[in-house]
Amino acid sequence: MAEICSSFPTTGSLYFWAAHLAGPRWGPFASWCCAWFETIGVIFAIGAQAYSGSQALQMIILIATGTNKGGGYFASKGVFLCLYMALILIWAVVGGLLVIVMLPLVAPSTQPASYVFTHFETSPESTGVSSIPYAVILSVLLSIYSLFDYDASY
Template structure:
């Protein structure tokens, strides 16, 4: 049964759960939110798979799919936030599975949950860092002639992975600071990008086009299947919000800050991502549009 956490300190709560405080508890609630918000990362998630989304459903699936997936993710996040408020531990999901599963199978549930979560974290880190390497290689190619080849991209990918490892080695304070910077980077980035898309193009798409234009350049005849795979753009982006739970042992007032971090990261990402995608689809990007809509089935 969940314990009453309203009148106990963070350290006392951990003692109730069976172990001593060992990590440095210096992360604020805003920084905790920033961890999940950064991992969701609407700028990297939406932009990395934007071309994919344009070919698997186009504007209609991008816009409505973002709202649908975001709402479903919010339901999951609300459930996770409730559990996190009772079990604010760095172990996160696999600790919850152990405590909430029947005692006879608790260890098995915790083992599978922990390993699936670990594999997911590895895959997400690899995916995000590879996307960063691809964009960086393109920038270096344009600015300094560092050709965008597979070998160069993999080299940059390895450097970024090592850099992440080094940064995390120096403690939670650096990570917390970077995540707080990331909050404003994402919000200001959306404002700057959408502002440029509103002011610079001479023509803009109609609302009917943005929310109603369906594109199928997949080769599959089933529209239902195309819509389902088109949702992957939003599903790929809405991941990692459980990070707020994993950081609770390092967060002040963890039993409330952790749950709030989970829910707020989803809500803010849902709103900001919708504005970003609407801005992209409402402007006329002739180079991309011509390539996509010329192949429309």
């Protein structure tokens, strides 16, 4: 499946291939499950990576101050929890600020805020979408996929 998806890149390829392989009867359900597993995986992956990073920092501190038998500092549960929370906050704040600050700096041209929040391209002739509220909901979903993870890149 990975070879097929990489040979024919499509937007939402995981969901498309899950539906295609499950068949017409179970395809929508397979796509839905795939999307929810992806969302849950992304959410838990952030926590798991922060936990692993905290463990690595704990071991670096222990080795830098001496080994466990040599009187080195082994972080307590409270200190470990603070390391874990600090990593999550750093990733959230620094990552968010990096996107918010760098995006306007590297964008070749920008539109004014009035254009961004009031102009909608629904293209009903090509998409069939003519409802502006529906287009707004779809645009929010697109940003979620773009910011959290795009088609299971990890």
